Amino acid sequence: MDIREIFSQGRPVISFEFFLPKAPENLPEFIDNLEEFKALHPDFITLTYGAGGSEQGRTIEAAGLIKSKTGLETVCHLTGITHTQEEIEERLKRLKDIGIGKIVALRGDIPKGNPSLPGRFPHASDLIEMIREMGGFQIAAAGYPETHPEAKSPESDIFYLSEKVRAGADWIITQIFFDNKDYFDFAKRAKAAGISRPIIPGIMPVTNFAQLKRFSSLCGTKIPEIMAQELKKIENEPEAVVQYGIQWASRQARGLLEGGAPGIHFFTLNRSHSTAEVLRQIRQKTV
Ligand SMILES: Cc1cc2nc3c(=O)[nH]c(=O)nc-3n(C[C@H](O)[C@H](O)[C@H](O)COP(=O)(O)OP(=O)(O)OC[C@H]3O[C@@H](n4cnc5c(N)ncnc54)[C@H](O)[C@@H]3O)c2cc1C
Numbered sequence: 629m630d631i632r633e634i635f636s637q638g639r640p641v642i643s644f645e646f647f648l649p650k651a652p653e654n655l656p657e658f659i660d661n662l663e664e665f666k667a668l669h670p671d672f673i674t675l676t677y678g679a680g681g682s683e684q685g686r687t688i689e690a691a692g693l694i695k696s697k698t699g700l701e702t703v704c705h706l707t708g709i710t711h712t713q714e715e716i717e718e719r720l721k722r723l724k725d726i727g728i729g730k731i732v733a734l735r736g737d738i739p740k741g742n743p744s745l746p747g748r749f750p751h752a753s754d755l756i757e758m759i760r761e762m763g764g765f766q767i768a769a770a771g772y773p774e775t776h777p778e779a780k781s782p783e784s785d786i787f788y789l790s791e792k793v794r795a796g797a798d799w800i801i802t803q804i805f806f807d808n809k810d811y812f813d814f815a816k817r818a819k820a821a822g823i824s825r826p827i828i829p830g831i832m833p834v835t836n837f838a839q840l841k842r843f844s845s846l847c848g849t850k851i852p853e854i855m856a857q858e859l860k861k862i863e864n865e866p867e868a869v870v871q872y873g874i875q876w877a878s879r880q881a882r883g884l885l886e887g888g889a890p891g892i893h894f895f896t897l898n899r900s901h902s903t904a905e906v907l908r909q910i911r912q913k914t915v
């Protein structure tokens with residue numbers, strides 16, 4: 629379905645993000661488990677593109693398999709930083725061959741110690757431009773409510789986001805954040821910079837405090853003080869942490885939708901329980 633149609637239906641657009649299981653032999657089980665997510669009726673799902681190594685080669689085939697086996701509208705992530713023009717062309721052709729017409733186009737993280745990088749696609753906007761030139765794809769770009777950690781300033785980060793839209797991005801999916809104020813400020817700054825594409829907030833129901841701290845230090849996402857304090861008290865009670873994550877994410881998602889966000893993108897961590905609970909809670913409130 630055309631992405632504009634999805635966004636014009638006057639209800640929140642729901643998408644789920646997954647990553648490929650590390651071991652290729654676990655792919656069939658992963659695909660079987662997607663049935664639990666399918667029952668939650670997402671508008672589409674997205675599959676991340678491994679930051680390096682063999683996973684990259686498997687992502688496109690896996691996306692094709694997921695789409696044909698589950699019937700879910702599948703969006704493939706693609707990163708440009710490690711690829712040549714020919715490699716990207718080849719991947720775009722393969723995506724077309726398997727009927728995947730939507731891409732989350734990213735720069736990817738710069739692998740350390742590779743002096744030949746960045747090459748042909750130093751920024752996401754370069755990749756978006758090339759995908760747009762080839763034609764036949766709808767494209768999402770990444771946005772950063774708390775500003776990308778390498779950005780010179782919040783203003784320059786918004787400027788480069790507008791460059792991604794100028795290059796051809798149809799919608800924006802944000803990095804995870806835990807304070808809705810960051811999203812609303814970001815959406816306001818994007819609008820002031822002339823960005824009119826839908827900005828879907830990315831949320832992640834927390835399931836593990838140690839993992840959250842790792843993620844936060846890698847990506848620069850702030851953990852609100854109150855969340856850190858409360859999680860610290862229960863960090864050795866796994867079920868209590870999961871419940872806490874569900875309550876926080878439900879409150880966050882409700883606030884976002886009530887404040888006018890066009891949908892929610894769930895970073896599912898490949899687990900259905902928390903995502904299902906959060907969705908149940910927000911759907912109860914919105915029907
Ligand atoms: C929703 C989402 C999904 C993701 N999925 C994946 C994935 O599947 N695989 C993966 O490896 N990583 C993924 N990432 C992580 C992403 O690759 C990193 O955050 C990466 O560091 C930046 O990617 P980008 O596309 O935002 O890059 P860019 O838009 O290129 O921005 C990177 C930095 O460069 C600056 N910049 C942008 N354009 C220019 C320019 N023309 N000149 C100077 N500076 C510029 C920006 O301000 C920013 O600081 C994802 C991130 C998000 C938010």
